[in-house]
Amino acid sequence: MAKLWHRIRDEEGKSKLVEDDLETLKITQPTLIYLSGFLTTDKQPGFIAGGIKSMEEVVAAHPDAPKNLQIKAWSHNSLAFAFSSVAYNIWPDKKTTKAAEKIAEKIILPLVAKDLARGHDKRLTGTPLPEEDASKNLRNLTFFSYSMGSVLAQQMFNATLKQMKEVGIPEVKARRLMKEVVLLSAGNVTRPRVEPDRFTTIYMGARNDQASRMPNRILQPLRNIFSYFSRHFGKQSREMSIRTLSEGNMTVTATLKKKDYELVEKPDGGVEKRKIKSLIPVFRTHHELPYYITRDDKVSEYSKIAQTALVNAVRRTKKLDPFDLLAPITRDDTPDNRAYREKIDRALQNGLHKGRV
8 A cells, every 4th residue: 555654763863764644644834745756665665765865855954944844755555556657648637546546635635624534425525624724734735756756746636636526625716726735746757738737836857858758759659750850950959948838837848967976965064976876777867866856056957946946835835836936045146046047047038939848
């Protein structure tokens, strides 16, 4: 059975995983939930802990992150979850899974309704909360999805919409409420163009990320033929570009560099040279997580974007749009902030002159 986890320190100061009891779980403070790839199963505690650790380093360690921030990670019950990607990409407005329904019912629905119960017909019943209260509750919830986790995130939206309607929340209101939830989707393997009106979302899918481009290869063969000729015989920009798909959805597209290590700042102020492990031996897929969450400008144009968006998300007290999420965490006029703003401004300008990503 798919599970939710967090990390604690034991009496000796060692980190250990603890499973959350979804029957009693209550989200009452800023919470970041990591939805990982299909290899992160219940039987892979190292992968689960690694996902939580990566979010701790990128988000919780930032001085402007909330001190009461909770970081959790979801694990899949088996590798079979990988096959749901194909079904989802064929029926993106309908497809869901038991895992997605579980997250919707146990994590999201208690934030918008009370007295939740299942009737004899298995339908969910409950009493909707006032919209102001539900909106405030949902602002405590932020998701970071990576790889196949992006499929789970979208299935989760479908399941949540269905369940909100079951408890009596009209679809228009339900969609408005779900804009309060922030999703940062890295190395996504879904199709953002058919997901424009869901959670407030920033998609990060690199041009040379082999896995992220797979849904288009499978479902849009003709488009890829033209894309092939464009890449090989036409002029193709390698600069980062930002495009808005709707009021609450944005794509950030870049070409990843051929780097096999990154420089990571340590808590003591030192710098660690950390190898970027390839997902497939002797073959760099550019689907590796560090390319998307790095803070090393020499590794990826995505540098600092994940940290900025997630820190802004977990400390929000009002509804934010993707532009708010990408804004520098502090307004200080520092060299780092100026360089970051210039990078985002260039990407926005590039996006204005390109076709849909």
